[in-house]
Amino acid sequence: MTTTAEVVIPGLAEKIAEAQRFVRAELAGREAEAAVTSSFQAEDMVVVDLVRQVLPHVPVLFLDTGYHFRATYEYRDQMAQAWNLNLVNVLPEKTVAEQEAEFGILNQIAPDKCCGLRKVGPLFKSLDPYGLWFTGLRREQAKTRANLQVAEFFSLPTGKQLRKLSPLADWTTREVWYYAQQREIPLLPLYDLGYSSIGCEPCTSLPLSSDDPRSGRWGGHKVECGIHIQPAAPVAGPGTGVEK
Numbered sequence: 001m002t003t004t005a006e007v008v009i010p011g012l013a014e015k016i017a018e019a020q021r022f023v024r025a026e027l028a029g030r031e032a033e034a035a036v037t038s039s040f041q042a043e044d045m046v047v048v049d050l051v052r053q054v055l056p057h058v059p060v061l062f063l064d065t066g067y068h069f070r071a072t073y074e075y076r077d078q079m080a081q082a083w084n085l086n087l088v089n090v091l092p093e094k095t096v097a098e099q100e101a102e103f104g105i106l107n108q109i110a111p112d113k114c115c116g117l118r119k120v121g122p123l124f125k126s127l128d129p130y131g132l133w134f135t136g137l138r139r140e141q142a143k144t145r146a147n148l149q150v151a152e153f154f155s156l157p158t159g160k161q162l163r164k165l166s167p168l169a170d171w172t173t174r175e176v177w178y179y180a181q182q183r184e185i186p187l188l189p190l191y192d193l194g195y196s197s198i199g200c201e202p203c204t205s206l207p208l209s210s211d212d213p214r215s216g217r218w219g220g221h222k223v224e225c226g227i228h229i230q231p232a233a234p235v236a237g238p239g240t241g242v243e244k
Helices: 004-008 012-027 042-052 070-082 096-103 111-127 173-182 189-193
Strands: 034-037 059-063 086-090 132-134 151-155 161-165
Touching: 012 042, 012 132, 012 161, 012 173, 034 042, 034 111, 042 173, 059 111, 070 189, 086 111, 096 111
Parallel strands: 034 059, 034 132, 059 086, 132 161
Antiparallel strands: 151 161
16 A cells, blocks of 8 residues: 555655664664664654664763753653653753853853754763764755764764664655654654754744755854764764665
8 A cells, every 4th residue: 555655755765674674773672782772852752763663762962951842841742751751861960050050151252162062062971881873964954964874983972882873864855754744753843933953942943045954053153062063984884885
């Protein structure tokens, strides 16, 4: 039987099957080393769903910056309960109140420092126990991600090297949404208000350009928090298409 998504988007079934094979191959024998990072945006929910099909209790790391939309927290809790997620809320060293008392409102005066303290540093620390890092990154999301590979090396500040895995690297936004529709995955309600890329509330607005889904992040002054900008080399291995 042909699904609605297959009629509207030819080739999606093949992309899904390819992603499923990739996830299975990467996890084979390394299940205990795997984690998924999730902001609970659409592509992250798709990746969590793909990995959970193989590893139901994979750790799902959420950067709890203290600045998220209320709707994001509510949706996180809803999906964590519905899917019985092994949710790991990654917290910064300082609370919002402590950071603002010491440094002021960094998201207004020094957003890079704020991202470093509340996102980049805490995430890298939380990833150190793992060897496989699944992400929802896609090339279409931003020019900074145009050369994204399905599998890459990523070095943490400790020197530990991970396999950074992005099964949706070549997926389009339409394909992500149709997959969610097929799998009956409810999505973050903020999309219904016109948001296309959703992070911390003070640094997220409606997109400034219809051609750039991340143009509503950080007032258009930057498009990355700093987590994903490290130059990386492709990793050889299952499903990567990279020669050893």
